[in-house]
Amino acid sequence: MELLSEHACFGGVQRFYRHDAQAIGLPMRFSVFIPDTAPGAGNTHGKRPALFYLAGLTCTEETFAIKGGAQRVAAEEGLVLVMPDTSPRGANIAGETDAWDFGAGAGFYVDATEAPWSSHYRMYSYILELRALLEQELHLDAARTGIFGHSMGGHGALVLALRNPHLFRSVSAFAPIAAPSQCPWGKKAFGGYLGSDESSWQQYDASALMRSLQGQPAPFPGGILIDQGLADKFLEEQLYPEVFEAACRDAGQPLQLRRHAGYDHGYYFISTFVEEHLRFHAGQLRGS
Numbered sequence: 001m002e003l004l005s006e007h008a009c010f011g012g013v014q015r016f017y018r019h020d021a022q023a024i025g026l027p028m029r030f031s032v033f034i035p036d037t038a039p040g041a042g043n044t045h046g047k048r049p050a051l052f053y054l055a056g057l058t059c060t061e062e063t064f065a066i067k068g069g070a071q072r073v074a075a076e077e078g079l080v081l082v083m084p085d086t087s088p089r090g091a092n093i094a095g096e097t098d099a100w101d102f103g104a105g106a107g108f109y110v111d112a113t114e115a116p117w118s119s120h121y122r123m124y125s126y127i128l129e130l131r132a133l134l135e136q137e138l139h140l141d142a143a144r145t146g147i148f149g150h151s152m153g154g155h156g157a158l159v160l161a162l163r164n165p166h167l168f169r170s171v172s173a174f175a176p177i178a179a180p181s182q183c184p185w186g187k188k189a190f191g192g193y194l195g196s197d198e199s200s201w202q203q204y205d206a207s208a209l210m211r212s213l214q215g216q217p218a219p220f221p222g223g224i225l226i227d228q229g230l231a232d233k234f235l236e237e238q239l240y241p242e243v244f245e246a247a248c249r250d251a252g253q254p255l256q257l258r259r260h261a262g263y264d265h266g267y268y269f270i271s272t273f274v275e276e277h278l279r280f281h282a283g284q285l286r287g288s
């Protein structure tokens with residue numbers, strides 16, 4: 001891991017790194033907030049609880065660090081924040097930067113199976129690789145790691161958590177793309193990255209995954225938290241929180257889906273409710 005820059009922040013440090021990502025086959029950037037750099041500070045047996053944040057379309061490893069306003073509460077709760085980039089960069093695939101909702105900045109946290117994307121666009125595996133890397137390098141506590149995200153990153157967080165509840169103990173989202181197989185963003189991304197066989201899309205669709213869990217114990221008995229603004233211009237066409245809500249109800253998965261009048265899709269909305277997400281995760285991760 002190459003440290004690119006670091007900045008003192010709320011008694012801890014906000015860092016930016018680059019590393020060679022095996023899943024991607026290219027260098028990737030990510031940022032971390034470490035609440036206290038003293039060895040063993042504020043954590044158990046020298047291991048730090050951590051929270052991954054997956055950002056949305058057009059974002060980078062900087063977006064949440066700059067706009068989310070999360071570091072003060074993360075410092076109070078002793079949580080490491082991990083903020084990966086949202087796609088491979090510099091894959092040099094024709095058309096990669098033609099659209100803001102597909103290609104660069106729009107990796108959708110899936111492992112592409114369709115050429116030419118399949119050579120580098122493997123963001124699902126990349127997040128798991130980064131988690132394992134930082135467990136070693138930053139002494140993250142494997143047993144106390146949570147995940148959250150926004151929009152495309154909310155979709156990624158829900159999918160990564162639902163498929164790996166043994167790796168992520170808590171999950172929440174802001175305005176997630178909750179049923180991507182059914183919306184234009186998801187159809188475009190899944191069609192391009194995974195091909196036209198929609199059965200292969202279901203493994204990356206949080207609502208489909210939740211439906212498949214009916215009859216099994218709820219993977220997150222402490223609940224899933226979702227905040228959604230009602231003035232969000234993408235709500236009706238792209239997000240479908242009600243589909244995920246119904247799937248949770250049918251599967252017996254506790255869900256707090258909070259609908260907020262007047263809030264849109266952007267970082268003013270996220271920064272308003274981010275403290276409650278951090279406290280929610282800290283509470284879940286503190287349990288045994």
Ligand SMILES: N[C@@H](CCC(=O)N[C@@H](CSC=O)C(=O)NCC(=O)O)C(=O)O
Nearest residue numbers: 056057058059100150151152153266267
């Ligand atoms: N360029 C788009 C708007 C793109 C956008 O709103 N991106 C969101 C995530 S959307 C789903 O993943 C975002 O987080 N943007 C970063 C920010 O700083 O707000 C358009 O023209 O509408």
